[in-house]
Amino acid sequence: MVAVSDKDLLSWYLITVKLKETVEASLENTPRSIGSPRPPQQQQQQPQPSELPQVGGINGEIEKHEFVQSQANITRESEWMISIRENLEHARRHELTSSWSKLCIYRVPHILRELVDHKAYIPQVVSLGPYYHGRRALRKMEPHKWRGLRCMLNRTHQDINLYLDSMKELEEKARACYEQPVSLCSDKFVEIMVLDGCFVLELFRGVEKGFPALGYDKNDPVFGARVTMHSIQRDMIMLENQIPLFVLDRLLSLQLDKPDQKRFVSRLALEFLDPLIPTETLTVSDRNKPKSSLSHVDFAFHPLPDQEALHCLDVFRNSLLLKRAPPAPEIWFKREPPTNTVADKRQQRLVHCAIDLKNAGIKFEERQTHRFCDIEFENGVLKIPRLLVHDGTKPLFFNLVAFEQCHPYCTKNITSYLTFMDNFINSAEDVAYLHSHGIIAHWLENDTEVANLFNKICQEVVFDRDHSYLLKLHKDVKEHYDKRWHHWLTMLKYKYFNSPWAVISFIAAVLLLSLTSLQSFYGVYGYYRPSS
Incomplete structure (x- = not known):
């Protein structure tokens, strides 16, 4: 046993009391958990890092770290909630300022853009x-736009403010x-609408x-140049490269000083874009006539008699x-979506390819x-009808399909037609067969390239086969194809009667068989009933 004096006991007692006071003081300065009430004097100001409890030892360091961590969590939670509230407010303002029924110029969906060359x-x-305004590759045409605007103002003796002020009235609707x-x-934005719109109208009226009647030189590098004009026509059918038609209506009305020129603008647009129509129906004599003398049926046809055209x-x-x-447009959000409205090639397979239909006895003819x-x-x-496929056909069809996919207020007739042709054409052999019957003519490198074009054009598109304008035709063709005796007759025709010599051989064989049968009959008949 070790003896302990009264002095030592007193020293240990004082040390214990001092430690107890130190621990109680540190507990009072420790930060409270989130949500716990604070004393009134502590609610006005939070302790700063410099005011952290100065407690020595390991316990003091742990308490300091916990305090810093809790403050960081509070800061992160505040920033997160602020971001969420800002996004909700942005969505509210966007919903208030948006008019979904007026949308008509869309960005091509990424899933469609991935399928083909982006140049389409x-x-x-x-x-x-506005979508491609200022792009470096397209800046060379800007000076020519200004030339067209200046020529129009000089010809009409009007001031540019007349067009700018008028377009200011349409700005919200155009956006x-x-x-x-x-x-x-x-x-x-107003400048772009006036400049680009007047440029388009100068092209329309020039065609x-x-x-030269509008004041342009016959050797103008843009206005009247055939090569440049073909490229402009191609760019003008791009979905993302459109101007609202009511903007062109207003600009033309100001030029002619005549309001409500909607039908006239549509007719001018059709005449300008006529070379892009993928058909060959004009005779050689018609093609030699100047454009203005052609009484093409489309020129007198207003495509939207009961509603305003979009672009x-x-x-x-x-x-x-x-x-x-036209049938009623498919407003998908007003009815239950059909189960087969999916991008599924199996459900889009409505008819067989051309070679299979030929083997089933179906004949092909060109329709005039x-x-x-x-x-x-x-x-x-x-x-x-005869279809002409060339370099401009690819962007035309892809943009038409993209527009029908994006715009819910139009029918899907172009998509239905192209899906039908996609079913017809599986390989170069189908293209060659259709070409031999005058249905497809193309200027591409080979038949395989044409087949690839149609096989890609309707991939990943939403297509409702039950609402196709060709639905009855699909059913009639399938009913004819499913009759087996059509296949047998066709096989007999192409396998045994594929040449005049085969027909002659077949007739001779039938005649010989008939004579042999008669000879056998009379031989047997004479045996059982000999002549008296």
């Missing part, structure tokens, strides 16, 4: 509207037509009257459709019409 959706020569928010300021691509699309009362969608099937004969 991007203008190569001229930008129209609502674009799917992607336009970040341009008001003055710049109608002749560019040049919409006008051109409606001119390609059947000249009949300028509307390439007008297809008929009667008495085993499939009549299809």
